Amino acid sequence: MKVCAATLKTTVLIIIKNAQNSVQNMMLGAFSDQQLIGLCGLISFEHHQVKLVQMYVKSSHQGQSVGKKLLNMAKQCLKQLDADTLCLGVYPHNTSALSLYEKQGFTQVGHGNGEIMMRYHRPTSPI
Numbered sequence: 001m002k003v004c005a006a007t008l009k010t011t012v013l014i015i016i017k018n019a020q021n022s023v024q025n026m027m028l029g030a031f032s033d034q035q036l037i038g039l040c041g042l043i044s045f046e047h048h049q050v051k052l053v054q055m056y057v058k059s060s061h062q063g064q065s066v067g068k069k070l071l072n073m074a075k076q077c078l079k080q081l082d083a084d085t086l087c088l089g090v091y092p093h094n095t096s097a098l099s100l101y102e103k104q105g106f107t108q109v110g111h112g113n114g115e116i117m118m119r120y121h122r123p124t125s126p127i
Contacts, residue, residue: 089115
């Protein structure tokens with residue numbers, strides 16, 4: 001298992017690769033005082049897309065930019081995962097998450113399974 005980390009104030013974001021050293025899937029964890037306070041998973045799928053799953057921030061740490069930091073790290077991982085699109089689903093009643101995703105550049109692209117489907121496209125570098 002390979003681990004790389006980046007410290008952002010009191011939050012440490014960790015990328016864990018699987019036993020085969022695959023960069024197809026990742027789990028990002030946010031820690032404060034050695035306690036897990038947030039997480040999200042990244043799963044690669046067809047057409048250079050990554051699905052963000054299980055986004056969670058402990059209620060005592062909500063409103064402290066933990067979710068924003070996790071999303072920023074997820075966006076940074078797109079290149080490493082050879083992807084240019086980050087997709088997710090969010091329940092319509094989760095207005096704080098919807099607002100965060102929209103502020104982070106996600107756009108609504110449809111509905112499915114009772115969720116609003118959203119996408120973020122990584123800006124491409126000029127050649």
